[in-house]
Amino acid sequence: MSGDSHIHPDFRHILGLSQRDRIAFMDQPRWIGYQTANMIMDTMRGFMDKPARPRMPNLLIVGEPNNGKTTIVRRFAELHGQGFVNDDAEPVKPVILTEAPPSADEKGLYVALLERFWAPYRATDPLPKLRYQVIHQLRTCHTRLLIIDEFHSLLTGSAIKQREVMNAIKFLCNELMIPIVGVGTREAVRVLHTDPQHASRFDVASVPLWELNKNFQRLLLWFERVLPLKDESTLHQPELAAALHAICAGNLGDLHRLLVECATEAINTGKERIDKEIVEGKAWMRPTKGIREIVG
Incomplete structure (x- = not known):
């Protein structure tokens, strides 16, 4: 089917x-608002609207690597976390998105x-000074x-280090009375189990692999709507959908890369x-x- 209605x-x-520009277009980031992603974003938005109290709700978003977790929180920060100056001429940063240190380390x-x-600091400063500098910045910027992305990184390190960094997160939550969202692989749940108090503070939201x-x-219909191919591919038809699913195994990031590779070939060959x-x-x-392996 030719034309551009697809x-x-x-x-x-x-x-x-x-051809070159069409291929480059496919590498641009693009948001997919599927059900699980929208539910998680609605939950985080609800957290922001809750009145401050000593024990705020927290969330841990888990899923397989490359399955869209980071994309969800980055999209949320883009929509709801843009900094501005309020009527009192104060800087406001509603959402702070950071990445956990490579290992369990409070100072990190x-x-x-x-x-x-972008605050000046000295990494050699003692922990209490850095801690209260963080509190001051978060409080001043409302x-x-x-x-905290890559939350599972906090599993790397001794049990004492893990406990210290989790206690630091609990302290920030209590002191500032703001919700905290962790993002990581399913192993991140083990971080919570280091202490029953931590587990009781976090709800867990899963970003599952896609079933056939x-x-x-x-989802394939949505992808086809943005792939710059001159003819319709009907990716959603059962036979083609099954072939795509068999390769990507339901992983959203792998599916995206697969479709870009396929569309690139379709453009280069003139198909x-x-x-x-x-x-x-x-x-x-x-x-x-x-790990992607070359198979015969």
Whole structure:
């Protein structure tokens, strides 16, 4: 099927660009508002609207690597975390998104947070000084939600170090009375189990792998709407959907990379549509325990 009705109206003009520009277009970040992502974002938005109290709700978002967790929180920060100056000429940073230190380290956590404020600090300063500098920055900037990505990194280190950094997170939550959101692999749940008090403070939201069902087919329909191919591929049809799912194993990031590779080949060869032959030719992209192996 030719024409451009299969492409979203906002992107139909891309079909008139060169092959190189169309391929470059596919590498641009693009948001997919699927059900689980919207539910998690609604939960975080609800956290920001809650009145301050000593024990604020917290959330741990877990899922397989490359399955969209970081994309969700970055999108949330983009929509709700942009800094501004309020009517009292005070700087406001509603959402702070940082990354956990590579290992369980309280000082590393404070340094990562101070970096998000572009605040001057000395990494050699004693812990109490860095701790209260972080508190001052979060309080002065009226931060309402703190997001810590790569939360599972806090498993790296001794049990004492893990306990120290988790106690630091609990202290920040109590002192500032703001919700905290952790983001990581499923191993991150083990961080909470280091202390029953930590586990009781966090709800866990899972970003599951996609099953081969109608939701996955709808996802493929959305992808087809933004792939700049001149002919319709009907990715959502059962045979093609099953072939794509067999390679990406339901991982959203792997699916995106697979479709970009397939669409790139369709553009370069002049085929202008993704068919089963192109998909099966990308079997080498099948992940094996998180590692992509070339298969014969």
